[in-house]
Amino acid sequence: MSQDFRLDNIGMVNRNKKISFTFNGKKYFGYEGDTIASALIANGVHLVGRSFKYHRPRGFFGVGVDEPYAILQLERNNERDPNIRATEQEIFEGLEVKSVNCWPSVNFDIGAINNFLKMFFPAGFYYKTFMWPPSFWYKIYEPFIRMAAGFGEASIKHDKERYEHKYEYCDLLITGSGPSGLASAYAAAKNGARVILAEDKPRYGGSLLTSDVNIGNQTGAEWSEKIITELKSMSNVIVKNRSQVFGYYDHNMLVMSERISDHLPKTQKYMPKQRLWYIRAKEVLISSGSIERPLVFGNNDTPGVMLSSAAKEYMKVYGVLVGKKPLIFTNNDSGYETAIEFKKNGVNPLILDTRKEPFSDIITEAKNLGIEIKFSHVVVAAKGYKKVKSADIAKISDNKKDLSNIENIECDCICVSGFWTPSIHLASQSGNKSEFNEKIDAFIPKKSKQKENTIGSANGKFTLEETINEAFDKGYEVSNKITENNNKVSIPTVVEKKSSEHDKFWCVPLPKGKSYKRFLDFQNDVAVTDIELALREGFRSIEHVKRYTTLGMATDQGKTSNLNGLQLVSDIENKVVPQVGHTTFRPPYTPVSIGVIVGREVGKHSKPTRKSPMHEWHEKNNAVFVDAGVWLRPRYYKQGNETLFEASKREAKNVRKNVGICDVTTLGKIDVKGPDAAEFLNRVYTNAWLKLPVGKARYGVMLREDGIVMDDGTTTRISENHYHMTTTTAQAANVLSHLEYYLQLVWPELNVNVVSTTEQWAGAAIAGPNSRALLMKLFPNSDVSNEGLPFMGYKEGDLFGTPAKIYRISFSGELAYEVNVESDYGNFMWEKIIEVGKEFQIQPYGTEALSTLRIEMGHVAGSELDGRTIPHDASLEGLVSKKKDFIGKRSLSRSAFTKPDREKIVGVVPLDKTTSIPEGSYIVKDPKAKLPNPKLGHVSASCWSVEYDNPFSLAIIKDGKNMIGQKLFAMSPLKNKTIPVEIVSSHYVDPEGKRVRA
Amino acid sequence: MLYIFCPHCGSRSQNEFAYGGDATVKRPELNKEISDQEWNNFVYLRKSPRGKHLELWHHISGCRQWIKVERDTSTHEIFKTYRADELTE
């Protein structure tokens, strides 16, 4: 298909590189440097979508971030990318895009019936229409709304693209490379500041690329090219295009999304698609420019109605005509620049100017070029359904209330200009309360909250001379605060045409007997009548009007609609805009992909995976792993076709009968050192620590100040002033912070230091009746007899040349030891123990068997110490000292913790000795009691007792100590089970603890 | 994201720190007899002022020191930071 609307001698696209792409399955051609919008317009395509609510035809309205209509879905390599703005996405060979929000096709859209049912879709229609009956919501209303609405369809597949994050620091961040951005960057960079200049478009220069001006005897485009080339060559400057600064956060942290390869057909291996920059800037200059405001008239959403500045940019940057019979509708001089550009390219425009008799250089120039101008004229309504075919125009009275001489004239596009709205979003996000400027009928930033200044047209400076002077001054001033170099560059002279004042008129009244829809928000289909209705229904606050009508709440964040909405509300309420106030701007300024926010933190990269030094051995020996925090621990070692249940039973049995070995490297380990270490432990733990001799370990429980158990573990006195503390795997980090808190803030007088040694030691638990015999073979030179190394004893040993630490401690309830060696020797230790242990029938056991062993012994773990239990509840009250004070002690005497029927841990056995009790089951007296059935407590952990070969559980129940022997019920509504049970002691196996001392 | 000046390390991003709550709370001395109410106030009651507040932060991914930060809870302005052992004004 030929590019009928492409101009020959104008534009910045690369004519030597033709690119093909498909839109809704049809193939089109454009040039390198085209956006989807410019390439489609070059091909005469203006119908690209359907509107959100009424499904009215949608074309192109803008040329950049402000675009409310042309939201497309990009598809490549079977992946979908929804919410792509056609005005920003550059084309590449093989690009496939399609329309969204229309079904079955953009030309024939079933949802357009909404347009004829529009009495059902007024403001607040979701709230009103779809409320009753409630049962209809899920089944009928919501699916219908979902199918008919939305901006594309997200892919449910894993996104294979690569996204990155980057942190950067600079003296000065400048957001936007228009005249003010370039000038201030240049002034600051020359003054030695470290500058980042960010531009959201591919080309630098902003309005300089399209305006007819002269800076330092060069055209705007030439000057911007010169400045950007010099900035790029400077080592203290980072210049980034296709990069949108979308969020201004606390302490001058700004976030920018860089589109690195969105415009390329295929990304190279390791090349990211997008990159998120976290920029901490000492100072920020917001030079984000301004966006043209629409004029409001009947059917002003028809494809072919667009911003006049967009029409000009399509010509000057892309060499594309948006129409061949253009109508320019303006209330200021900007429309004339577009008209002149049309004329220069051989197209005759007609200008309708709402003003009566304005005079300025540019109006004179238009007249001299022979352009037809009708003053005091307006567009009443656009005509044509899928594309503008003509317009009803009229003369408007001086008071702007009455229309006369309505006539229909032919045209194929209507370029509107309702003056300019500064883009104050970033300033507003930083906390800057903006103020309304009567001169430009728009808000501009007021007083900086953070280290930020807004310059150029974003600050309401609409002449180039003002802009350039302000930018050079600010660039110098701000940079000099940081560098103090006093290096000021000279400001170039600026030549531009003088403009006349704009007309405050912006909304064309309806002619008698007509009810054209006049749209304010083009993306959310909010029309003048919707605002009027909201106000009639009593909504007053602009924040409420916004939410009720959804004005400015679409993905374009109301870039083209906010001010007109405010104007309308203030007109109806007979107020001025500042009295109405404006709604809050929130990040992101433009939609940002979820992928770039997540960055590289996907899959296994979302958190570290910690592996013990013996991990490879476990893998080779068929370990099935389980996540324990960030650690991977063997859950069981599978033999043949064993199930988890079978394997864990085998492993646990072998510990009870022979000897087992378990990787306990993951336990938290903390070195506690210093002359006051004993005193510190005495305050941290509930039991007494002052008299623990060197070479002995002790089990300890620590509480939070509220009396709840925080953690438990053994701590060993290695030497006079050196203790080795162990914590549970899960609480290791919290316990360290807890200890540091008390040492640094509460008891700084204690001379103690703590440091984590978790990663320094590899640990193996050797448990079972054969463990001592095995230990004797492992450490032939050490006395590990019951006398030489008694229960809770500690000694150092030599493991085939490797220094080892031997602790006689037990979690399994069997005779057991823990051997620690430096991490690098962990695998050596493990393999040696396995090798030597063969004759003692050693088998490795995983966390599942470990659980079984501790549950049937009644040893508590995380499932009992769950942040709700005090020592008494876990039967640890014997470890609570009555003599000394410790963290959390005072809480234990509170009435709720001392009441006689306080919860306590018990054992639970099913009466039939076969039915396993699901963890989390409730213990109740009467399974048939009226709901809610009063519960006595819950089952915290369940196992299959290998000692007695029947199910056994631990539960924490009310008045537990007096419940032993009672017949109750375990109910699991989740599993729909009710199991008759007997309450027994939690110490199910070896209640006297003979084995560990054997 | 806040930018917090650690007296030991310099200015660092918030994501290196863990929040530690009200820094004006004083733990009752060990072995001191106190009423239920006093203990309750210490364990559970915290001021949550709008405006200037002295709070604890733990430089958990840095020097592992607890520091005191004087911050405006509504604007996030940080006025001053102190070492754990420094007297606050």
Ligand SMILES: [Zn+2]
């Ligand atoms: Zn620090």
